[in-house]
Amino acid sequence: MSINKKEDRNILRKLTDFLTILPIVVSIVALSFMPDMIAMHYNIDGIADRFASKYEILILPISIIILSIIMKLIERSISNDPVFKNRGKSNQKVIERFRLVLVLMLNVLTFYIIYTSVMGVEDLSKMKINITTLVGMMIALIFIVIGRSLPKTEINNVFGIRTDSSMKNEKTWDLTQKFSARVFIITGVILFIGIPFLRGVKAIVAILLCAIVPSIICIVYAHIIAKKY
Template structure:
């Protein structure tokens, strides 16, 4: 198990650092400022210096990856974690690194990519997948809907995660459909409102449901 953890940690960290290779290859063609953030209308609203974008961002992702894997693999209740969700969380940060950083570099040299569309598409698919596997995760301290009431009672955890799974699937489908109808700046703000509203409901509904279950059991 220790060897497996070390191998996973090393492999995923190296994947996080892969964009550095692309950055070095493109370095002479890159502008001094690299776009790293887009607003609701799909317009670039924040930049990062070339050295930081090429070298700093992959290192940042690598550090986040190390922290997340150490937390997941040292959970006292890790045996209850959904195996698929565990794999997904382990590979999520490396996937973001090899997708998002190259997109920023390509956009900086003039290649047209609708970054908000791509990101929302990926997030919607991620939500649907999470919703499918969320009910299969049992009580643990790192993966799932970790509330005082779900961690206190296994039945509350299981019921809340079934409801949360439905919320994530429905929310993911809504985001996926709304993203397909995104037509550019004219609908960018509306799409942003839909995204925020959907995510807020996805978070609040399981929390409220869990609290209601807890209060009902206390009465």
């Protein structure tokens, strides 16, 4: 690895670690500006239907830290996996970038929740960006990131479209990941563009369909390819 690439990866890791800690720090500071009871759940119409102690706001930031640590451990396990020894470094880079994107998006979600809590928002329909729209757009971006990452992965037990068929050999793996990459990117773009125009049940159904249907298509494709190769 060249010095520049090594430095870039170190910057990437430090940035991810910073974004992992940032939500808990901001949340703790924001507690003093929140009422004792805040809206912690909204119904399908965006109306608050459960209120709880403001300290529940810390659950998501703590979860981000735990998730980031787990993904960091996965990175190390992949790079040291004796079964996939020669492929570990490539897959580790993919996980590193995916961890950064995921943590960044969870930061956005955390700050949205902090804002609504500080402002005492009880009706999300009054917000310029609905929480369902925000979550849908973040999921769409995650699909796009996954799509861009899939062709760069090599056979592993953690990341990618992993079925008995796709992992049959290098050929079936490569073809499955490249095909799945296109499926996830197209799905992500469609969801990102379409979700702002949907509300309530329609938005939730759209998100679920975009999560389930592409996965089924990719699994079926892998099964078909495995029969050929």
